[in-house]
Amino acid sequence: MIKFRKNILEFANPNNFLSIANKIIPFFLILTIIILSLGLVWGLFFTPEDYRQGSSVKIIFIHVPTAFLAINIYFMMLLASIIWLIRRHHVSLIAAKSAALIGLIMTLSAILTGAIWGKPIWGTYWAWDPRLTSFAILLMFYLGYLSIWQTMKFSDKIGDLSSWLCIVGSIFALLSRYAVFFWDQGLHQGPSLSLDKEENIDNVFYFPLIICIIGFVLLFLTLLLIRIKTEIQKRKINILLNARDG
Amino acid sequence: MLDFGKYTFEVLISYAGTFSLVSIVIVSTYLDAKKVKRDLKNLNTDNLNDK
Amino acid sequence: MKLSFHLFKYELLFALANKGILLSTSFFIILILIVGIGFGQIGESSEKTLLAIIWIAISLSSLLSIKTMFQEDFDDGNLDLYILSNTSIETIIFIKSIVHWITTNLPIITLIPLISFPLGITIYHSILICLVMLLSTPALSFISTIGAALTLGEKGGNLLISIFILPTFLPIIIFGMKISLLITTSNYDIMAHLILFALSLICIAITPFITSLIIKIHYT
Known part of the structure; x- marks a missing residue:
């Protein structure tokens, strides 16, 4: 336990982070490729058709992982922002910044696949169903967070501002989510995946889905590590340039 | 081979769409990393030249 | 307390002198009419769409003059003095927000019965909607x-x-829209009202500290 704590704190130092990241990035990259392709190929070619939804059930293998990531990346950004505000660890701030674009893309793909799946099954691409509305809300807050980084130059002040924006955004995103769910539960079925429930979806779909989720999470982690590494190097270059030019 | 019965189009388009969206991030990450690597290299050689 | 009162008076007079009221109300009226006319062309001018237009117009026009709220004080150094002075900055933010509400949202709300009557919402309903807005727009x-x-x-x-x-x-708009719909269909839901007002009060209580x-x- 003590060793673990020490390691976490070491991780917060950008140089240590870089040396650790350099070691584990190739490993993560290979693992991502293997697991993601295994999950997607299994899901696409070796699963039977659902008796009600036909082969359109195969969309679940990207819809669920991307939706899962879209929500959890925002949560991760919130945690990283809070850590930055309290402990002033630069890696934490950079992690929040780097995760935002991936989260936006995951939200977009979740909405896209959901819409494509919804047309044959629900008869409409888009309805103002609570769950869809909460994804639209999530999309807006991702855009807000990204725009603060796009318009202003990287500095600790902007880091503070963006962290506060992330915190305020998550408060209001949660409030809006409950406001939307206040009147009805919408078209979606209840959660189909949970660890403690007896009735999960059928095992035929369950295992490839779990593999796909792990694969997408690994994809996110790999991309995040590379992006953080790039961002740290960018800041290094800036510092070096400033030092040279005076 | 890529025939999934009634919903072939939907399945394929959603996989392709997600793939292209995710590849935006992958490509931008890759290009960024490459650019920074080159900048860092240039900077180091510049510093050597100054001395 | 005396200082806060003076600040309130000063801010209010300053805002009134700036003709902000005229601008925001004109913006509101123009927005409502433009969207109303646009919807009228496609034959979609039911009460429902009008309610949506009113809520969206009020949220847009409350953003109009927000940029100048701290910017002027920031530029001429008043904000530095506020931070150095004894008055807590939260109080100043509270006063400024109240003044902002009085000078932008309040005139608009009083206008709503006048403007929604010719557009097809009954006077009684529009007064009820005004009451809801009166309690929720401070947020x-x-x-x-x-x-x-x-x-x-x-x-x-x-x-x-x-x-x-x-x-x-969004939370305010979602609840406000739903409550306005309930009012116009005569389905009075006291829970929804209470939650909207609670949301509004929470925002009023928390935001000065965050700001x-x-x-x-x-x-x-």
């Missing part, structure tokens, strides 16, 4: 101070404020 003014604080000292921050702040209006924290970032 809009208070929330938008966060955006003003975030973009302090930023050129062209107006667009950024709308990007940051419009999504945070003051964000403003202090600019001074470290």
Whole structure:
């Protein structure tokens, strides 16, 4: 336990982070490729058709992982922002910044696949169903967070501002989510995946889905590590340039 | 081979769409990393030249 | 307390002298009429669409003059004095938001019965909707101070404020829209009203503190 704590704190130092990241990035990259392709190929070619939804059930293998990531990346950004505000660890701030674009893309793909799946099954691409509305809300807050980084130059002040924006955004995103769910539960079925429930979806779909989720999470982690590494190097270059030019 | 019965189009388009969206991030990450690597290299050689 | 009162008076007189009221109400009327006419062309002018237009117009027009709220004081150094003085900055933010509400949202709300009557909402319903707005729009003014604080000292921050702040209006807009619909269909739901007012009060209670924290970032 003590060793673990020490390691976490070491991780917060950008140089240590870089040396650790350099070691584990190739490993993560290979693992991502293997697991993601295994999950997607299994899901696409070796699963039977659902008796009600036909082969359109195969969309679940990207819809669920991307939706899962879209929500959890925002949560991760919130945690990283809070850590930055309290402990002033630069890696934490950079992690929040780097995760935002991936989260936006995951939200977009979740909405896209959901819409494509919804047309044959629900008869409409888009309805103002609570769950869809909460994804639209999530999309807006991702855009807000990204725009603060796009318009202003990287500095600790902007880091503070963006962290506060992330915190305020998550408060209001949660409030809006409950406001939307206040009147009805919408078209979606209840959660189909949970660890403690007896009735999960059928095992035929369950295992490839779990593999796909792990694969997408690994994809996110790999991309995040590379992006953080790039961002740290960018800041290094800036510092070096400033030092040279005076 | 890529025939999934009634919903072939939907399945394929959603996989392709997600793939292209995710590849935006992958490509931008890759290009960024490459650019920074080159900048860092240039900077180091510049510093050597100054001395 | 005396100082806060003086500040309130000064801010109010300053805002009135700036003709902000005229601008925001004109913007509101123009927005309502433009959207109303646009919907009229496609034959879609039911009460429902009008309600949506009113809520969206009021949230847009409460963002209009928000940029100047701290920017002028920031530029001429008044904000530095406020931070150095004994008065807590939260009080100042509270007063400024109240003044902002009085000078932008209040005139608009009093206009709503006048403008919605010719557009097809009955007077009785529009007065009830006004009451709901009276209790929920202060939250809009208070929330938008966060955006003003975030973009302090930023050129062209107006667009950024709308990007940051419009999504945070959503809880209020969702509940307000639903309640307005319930009012016009004579389904009175006291729970929904209570939750809307609770939301509004929570925003009023919390946002001055968040805004003051964000403003202090600019001074470290």
